[in-house]
Amino acid sequence: MRRSVTYSAGAARPVAARTVAGTVRGRWLALGKDGRLTLYARAEDGLLRWTERRPGGPEWGGPDFFPVAGLTDLTVVQGADSYVHFLGRRQRVGAGPGVDVVHAIQYQTGRPVTEWRSLGNPYRTAEDGQRVGVPTAAVDAQGTVFVFLRNARGGLQLRREEKGGKWSPWQDLKGSGLADGPIPAATSDGFVEVTVPTERGVQQWRQTTPDGLLQSGQPLQMNALVGSGTALETAKSRITYYWTDPNAAGVVAYRSGAWPVSLGGYPGDGAVAALRAPIDGYDCTVLAQRGAGGTLLIGICGTEAEHNGVWWSDTTVECTGDPALAIDGYGRVVAAVRGRDGALYVARQEQGPGLTFSPDWKRI
Numbered sequence: 001m002r003r004s005v006t007y008s009a010g011a012a013r014p015v016a017a018r019t020v021a022g023t024v025r026g027r028w029l030a031l032g033k034d035g036r037l038t039l040y041a042r043a044e045d046g047l048l049r050w051t052e053r054r055p056g057g058p059e060w061g062g063p064d065f066f067p068v069a070g071l072t073d074l075t076v077v078q079g080a081d082s083y084v085h086f087l088g089r090r091q092r093v094g095a096g097p098g099v100d101v102v103h104a105i106q107y108q109t110g111r112p113v114t115e116w117r118s119l120g121n122p123y124r125t126a127e128d129g130q131r132v133g134v135p136t137a138a139v140d141a142q143g144t145v146f147v148f149l150r151n152a153r154g155g156l157q158l159r160r161e162e163k164g165g166k167w168s169p170w171q172d173l174k175g176s177g178l179a180d181g182p183i184p185a186a187t188s189d190g191f192v193e194v195t196v197p198t199e200r201g202v203q204q205w206r207q208t209t210p211d212g213l214l215q216s217g218q219p220l221q222m223n224a225l226v227g228s229g230t231a232l233e234t235a236k237s238r239i240t241y242y243w244t245d246p247n248a249a250g251v252v253a254y255r256s257g258a259w260p261v262s263l264g265g266y267p268g269d270g271a272v273a274a275l276r277a278p279i280d281g282y283d284c285t286v287l288a289q290r291g292a293g294g295t296l297l298i299g300i301c302g303t304e305a306e307h308n309g310v311w312w313s314d315t316t317v318e319c320t321g322d323p324a325l326a327i328d329g330y331g332r333v334v335a336a337v338r339g340r341d342g343a344l345y346v347a348r349q350e351q352g353p354g355l356t357f358s359p360d361w362k363r364i
Contacts, residue, residue: 097129
């Protein structure tokens, strides 16, 4: 995409008195083109960022702070071009809807974040504008950003970036009874889809052609705990969704055209993290979740072979909020959590068979 880049309003500022207010939604541990990982978290009034000093670590620089006054929620999404996009819900004092969606981009590891740009609100009045949900996003293979937002009446809104970097108006995709936190996904061959838990099951919208309109399908009679879902491309143009089934008290995997598969586990609240990684020469899916006991649980299975079983292990590491997974510059799986003390911790895959994390989690 051709974008005009402005850095002045997105420059990092001192962080002496700021602490982590919580983890952010989405993939808050991201690998850059230069092989370095970056950690993101939310402060009370902006974004915090830590960056590896060299590929593979173990030393980190930061935190850098990027102020966003009134920020209440933050989602991080990374495109195939490695650009990291930030979508926030911001409270604003004054006339109008009182809430807007803001967007910024980090183009390179460790570089400044662009100016935070307002994408507005589908409504003009505070009565409706205050009732919109938290924005989530997907980035297609061409770098186009699709922003999804539950509206005040329980439907789904879309605002997307057009060619040349301009943004389309908010589009009402309809729907009803939708929960907050849509789960968007983009495939490597250019398709975007979004799945949303509802009061009666799950609703999906899909593109039938790259860069085309998103069309809704028949509602799915499934149960998905709000805020637990994540999406992962597990084969070309095929997305697997993972979420917690509140009735079965476990994690499930779902792919279009198939029945959901129960994966077990003992999930607490919050989102499942999912990652594809080679383990012992096999294409595997690694899952991470905050368990019912408040510690980080790790699950491993063959990619798209969930029916053969998922091997869960309890790391015993305390976890608050959603965990994160990534592959580092040396090809190792890295897990990140926020501890009960409010600090962020990371651990890397150790050498040897299977997937074993270092027992010494590094406090960032």
